[in-house]
Amino acid sequence: MSAPFAKGPAAPADLPRDEAPAPAPGPGPLDEAAVRAMVDSEQGWIDRRIFWDPQVYALEMERTFARCWIFVAHDSQIPEVGDFLTTYVGEDAVIVARARDRQVHAFINSCSHRGNRVCFAEAGSARRFTCNFHGWSYALDGSLSGVTAEELYKDNPTFDRSKLGLHKARVESHGGMHFACFDPEAPSLADYLGEFRWYLDVLLDNDEGGIEFVDGNIKSRLKCNWKFPAEDFVGDAYHATWTHSSALQALFGNIPTMKADRSFQVNANGHGWDFGLDFISNAATLCEPEIVEYLRENEVRFAERLGKMRSRMVGSLSSATVFPNLSFLAGHNTFRTWNPKGPAETELHTWVFLNRNAPDSLKEKYRRGVMLTFSPAGIFEMDDGENFEHCTASNAGVVTRRRKLHTGLGLGSEVEHPELKGNVHRNQVNEANHRAFYQRWTDLMTAPNWADVPVR
Amino acid sequence: MSDAGKSGAALAAGVDRDLVFEIEQFLYREARLLDEERYDEWLATMAPDVHYWMPGIQARYRADKADLISRTRMAYFDDDLDYLTKRVERAKQTTAWAEDPPTRHFHMVSNIEVEATEIPDEWVVHSLVLNLRHRNEAEEQTLTARRQDLVRRDETGALKLARRLIRLQQTVLQAKNMNAFL
């Protein structure tokens, strides 16, 4: 990767097209003022360096991933005592396990002795995690449970078993979704999600049994900054009919229209969801009539649990992101996380989820339908990675980076709504949620303490 | 389908050289159809009841006895002919942006072994596939996989692919997408 900041004088104002604010400044320390100047969430201008600069990336690992609630597992993935999986919080490898207290614990996957990785399996069942290097072992809650030839440490003044467990995260859950947080100062998960919890329940609680995940986890590497896919899902309905034209044509022979007056973007604390009130449009692209039948048959029951308005979101044309990196699609029933691997690389983890009480035959339709549409081989998703990678790679150019990106679609579209919670914008074809996502990002990046992060 | 303890000669019993040669040519031709994006002709090499399956792969401990090659788990492909046809239909659209300029595909097939089955006109065929994709200026992606096929001679005498299990070697797909058939 080339140098993060442009050397030499600021870009000359050589071309018109410049209602855009002043070009990005030259090299300088990355202080809070510099970061704040990179995002104008009022007018919708984004400095390209936030997708490229290693200093920005390092700071966002500290101030977003290491401080936020990060999704790590659904209850159904580790149902029994001893069940575990391994994943990431930012670039920190973590183990997520159900311990003897039946609670879900999350801790850093790195030995307290010399730092070796402790668990190499992606998932499984274990009694303990034993390090390959010198054989220290850790219980399912991450505490140090065994030390090889422990008598060697007898009377050792610095050896204290109770302080040498694996570095534990706070774990809290909503609707079976477990999130980990490594910041003791962070608000509760409930406060972190804020009014977005009300929306999450559209998927997590439209049916009595809640949801479960299909076994397995498809993972892939994209050469893109993690924020491009995260912002895509937070509210880029705009791209859906263009980027995914080929899949829509292949399946339906035409391109659906999104109704400006029957669709919304909503956000709270930087979490966002764009949706229509069409009830089934996302679900219909799975091309499995039984799925649409299931939704229609249960429409009344959904409305009883969620109210009429939210029930219309269950399978609708929509996409969403929980800040920073958990995205999902209603109707397609996929959750995914965008795990940063450097400024220009992201590891995508995808899952299929289902209503636990749905018939098995229906679960099978979802499993296959999601694979056909939204997985790395899916006929929709296939065209997304191309965009995310090239939005990232173009910023290698020093001159390229001097121009800010326009993220101003739907300025002034905010409305008061009698039912919908959070910040509500009319028309899902909008960039209001992008602006809210980057506002939250800026809030966190410029706040030394959680107390300085406003509720949005 | 375990072949432990059998010699190569025993495995090849009931499979004559002409047949092996014919099946090799069938697989090589299939590879070229894919390289040349002749997808309709490719679909025509499939039996009507084809099952084309590429399960997701996970790294698990040896002691873990969970059945990881299972149709209850997530997959890249778990397709019948209808699904394959939909995928091809997308690839053929002029708006399939990820295919324009075209991906430069390369399929290399090797280590072909043919085994007789209980059914006279069906053979289990093992092979390795190496797939390279080059795109745009410098993008290059490599996929390698072990394949286990069921090849059938249909009533017209033509060979058709009836089953394909593709075992990828990557647990984390080292690519932005899988716009290729293996």
Ligand code: FES
């Ligand atoms: S590094 Fe783990 S026991 Fe020494």
Ligand SMILES: [Fe+2]
């Ligand atoms: Fe997309």
